[in-house]
Amino acid sequence: MTSEVQSLEDRLLGGLDDEQRTVATTLQGPLCVLAGAGTGKTRAITHRIAYGVHAGVYQPQRLLAVTFTSRAAAEMRSRLRDLGVGGVQARTFHAAALRQLQYFWPQAVGGQLPGLLEHKAQAIAEAARRLRLTVDRAAIRDLASEIEWAKVSMLTPSTYLQGAAGRGEPGGLQPPTVARLFQAYEDVKIDRNLIDFEDVLLVTVGILQEDPKVAAEVREQYRYFVVDEYQDVSPLQQRLLELWLGGREELCVVGDASQTIYSFTGATSAHLLEFGQRFPAATVVKLVRDYRSTPQVVDLANRLLGARRSSGPAADRLWAEPLQLLAQRPAGPAPEFAECSDDEAEAAAVAQRISKLVAAGTEPKDIAVLFRTNGQSEAFEQALTAAGIGYQLRGGERFFNRREVRDALLQLRGAARTQPTGISLGQAVRDVLSSLGYADTAPSGSGATRERWESLSALVALADELSASRGEAFGMPEFVLELHERSAAQHAPAVQGVTLASLHAAKGLEWDAVFLVGLSEGLVPISFADTPTTVDEERRLLYVGITRAREFLHLSWSLSRTPGGRAHRRPSRFLDGLRPGSLRTTASAAGSSSARRRREYRGPAVCRVCGTVLESGAERKVGRCADCPPSYDEGTFESLRAWRLEQAREADVPAFVVFTDATLTAIAEARPGSLDDLAKVAGVGKAKLERYGDAVLELLRGA
Structure with missing residues (x-):
């Protein structure tokens, strides 16, 4: 080995562990990197790119590195510049596709590229007006998310109904109405000569499929591809990647199926899990040495995933065998668990504990409070302000x-x-x-x-x-x-203040001290995670939260929402077997599981009016066919709908998150007279019973 080659290896490979070094030196052919949280995946792939460029295998301008956020792309470009390879393109899928679309549009389509619709709200509101539909702000937001999901899942207005079976009622609208609104939204864009972000990918895919000259030019420009966070690709992004490749195999993907937390946006880990089937000659490398977290934090994360039990064939197919992380840092403090009387008390206790950490030398910017929903932040904002501690709300002003x-x-x-x-x-x-x-x-x-x-x-x-x-x-x-x-x-530097963020917004970040709050049933897992697959995703979301902590980890929950309220809440089922004094499955949880098993095998549900087997979830929820006449009072049902709309506006959530139309119908027909009776109605879980039970009963008594 010459001294020049030795110097290159020392400079670019010297600080890597054996597995990272394998990634960095596997420069050609399909490569799949299964990288656990904190295992240095970005370091491995940036050193791979730099080593390949300096060794003469890659030309910087012929390699495209794709990430999922502009911030991650900017960080990768910064690291590559530090390694002396500033010419490599590191972009998001959308940014890369938009650049190609701007260049090829005149020759492939002709004329000027339509304007880019950055926000869907106004166009959806206009589409609703054309259909004479009444939608509020929360419904518009929910419908925008549904349309985005449909488009990245490569569904059109005409195929939406078939592909969206079982997705509920986004915006409180029935699926056929959503399909009509989807088409009206597309018509609004055409009338205004606009395309949205999903169209950028769709149109680029269309041009590459239909124009061989454009496809050949793109493939000549980019010979090598790296895709980070590959567990989060959508079917549309995967199709675009396949067209970029054009049958070639110079592809490196990096991901962790245990960090798949964006399925609701169309992301799927199936492409990562099936990589070896598509590329039988692929090299697969597992990164399991965790350099981020202490052994105590790593052990808790491993045990959380290891506690998952079989949930049936459909869910099991989407659950990958977790990577068993191996902690590389010295020992640290044991994770803390705290039960509080109510949300206000929990926020005050967290602020007090943060004050002690800051007094002991932890910088506020190295502390985070993570919660399931953005609506939980207010109590912690107030508590930190009262304690004189600065904070930044991630997702607030940029x-x-x-x-x-x-x-x-x-x-x-x-x-x-x-x-x-x-x-x-x-x-x-x-x-x-x-x-x-x-x-x-x-x-x-x-x-x-x-x-x-x-x-x-x-x-x-x-x-x-x-x-x-x-x-x-x-x-x-x-x-x-x-x-x-x-x-x-929008690659912002760290600001001196405690970070408040949702668990989803915390993905890709890390702090010395992390407070995971609101870990009660109904929040983690969230109440509308009502299938084994969605509950599994909630488990992965908590795993992401735990693995954000480098050293100090505090997990807490409250027994009541408000001071003096009924203590109906119980700790998240995910904490069973993790928190001190808890069994893997508590007696109450075991009873619930037995009840679920009895319900699962008691035979098909039939309509109480005509006796026909009920097929849809909405029909089973109300106990009758959609075609059979309802047995509720219309005035009562409309009162419930008006109350639901008011609750949704106050919480700034879609109406169906409070209760779906099917659940409201079931309540109106059952007319429960007590909390116990209301709890028996399908769609009314413990969290919703605590939050809305008294108000619903009072409304029914008034009606």
Whole structure:
């Protein structure tokens, strides 16, 4: 081995473990990397790309790396630049497809590319008006998600009914009505000469399928492909990838089926799990050494997945054998479990525990509070504010849209034209931002002044970080260019404050200390996860939450929603066997399982009016055929619908999340007189009984 080759190997492969090194040196042919949480997958694939470029196997401009978020793409580009291969394209599926569509549209279609519809709400509202449908904001949001799901699942308005069987009533509308609205939405776009984000993929797929010259040109441009988070690809994205490849096998995919948490958007881990069947000659590498979390956190994550039991053939086919993570960090504290009397008490206890961590030296930016739904954040926002602890709400105002950040970019851009000499980049940035209120010491208290300082402080910290990694040649002009690229990708630097985020929004992130809150039945798993497959996804979601923690992990739940309320809640079934003093399956859970088994095998449900076997879930829920006459009072049913709409608006959720039409029908027909009677109605679980039971009974008594 020559000294030059030895130097290259030392520089790019020296810090990798054996499995990562195998990934980095397998440069050709199909490669499947099964990478557990915290196992250094991004490090492995970026070093693979860099090693391949420096070894002369890859030409940077001929390789396309695909990620699922702009932030992840920006981070990959930054890492590749640090490794000396800045010419590699790292983009999301949509960004890569849009770039190709903009280039090929004139020759493949002709004319000017239609405008891009960034938000569907107005177009859906217009489609509803054309059909004379009444939809509120929550229904529009839910219908937008349903249309997105349909399109990435490669369904059209004419095939929607067949493909969407069993998906419920999005926006409170029956499936045939949703199909009509889907078509009306497409008509609105055509009338306005617009395409949406899903159309970008669909049209690109169409052009590549129909135009051999365009397909050949794309395949000549890109010879090698890397796809990160491959467990999250949709059927449409998979089809686009296949067209890019054109039958070739120069593909590296990276994923973890145990982190599949976006099935509701059309994502499926089937492509990852079946990779070896499509490419029999594929090399498969498993990354299981967890460098992120302590052995205590890793053990809890492993046990959570290991506790899953068979849920039937359909669900078992979609459940992959989990990777058994091996912790590489030193031992840390045992995970903490806390039961609280109500939501307010839980938030106060979490804020108090965070105060102790901060006092002991943990930076607020290294702490996160993660919850199942965004509606849970308010109690923790109030508790942290009362404790004088700054926070940032992930999913709130974007970092680069903040006024102080926009002002800072203007000042830095001006400073870049008169490059300061004799001082470090970090000091130069400090000098510029001092005119906007930055100081080395944080202001006391919280509020707008503290938030402004935290934004500016994040820019200073980023300047220090990049200066250290890029060297002295990285000056103010380069820093401004970096900020411009990060702004376009919304790749924000870390802000000094506790992060509040949903479990879904936390994917791909990590913190020293993580608080998983609201871990009670009805929230985790969420109440509308009513099939084995959706419950499995909720288990994976909790797994993602646990594996965000590097060292400290706190899990909590409350017994009641409000102070003084009935203590009807119980800890999440996923904590059985994990929390101290709990069995793998509690007696109540075992009783529920037995009851479910008895219900499952008691024979087909039949209509109580005509005796016909009931086929749909909605029919079984109300106990009669859709064609048979209802036995409820119309006034009572309309009162229930009006009450449901009010509840949905207050919670800012789709109406069917409160109760579906089928459940409302069943309630109206059964007219329960007590909570016990109401609990027997299909679709009314414990969480909904606690949340809505008294109000429903009061409404029925009034009716």
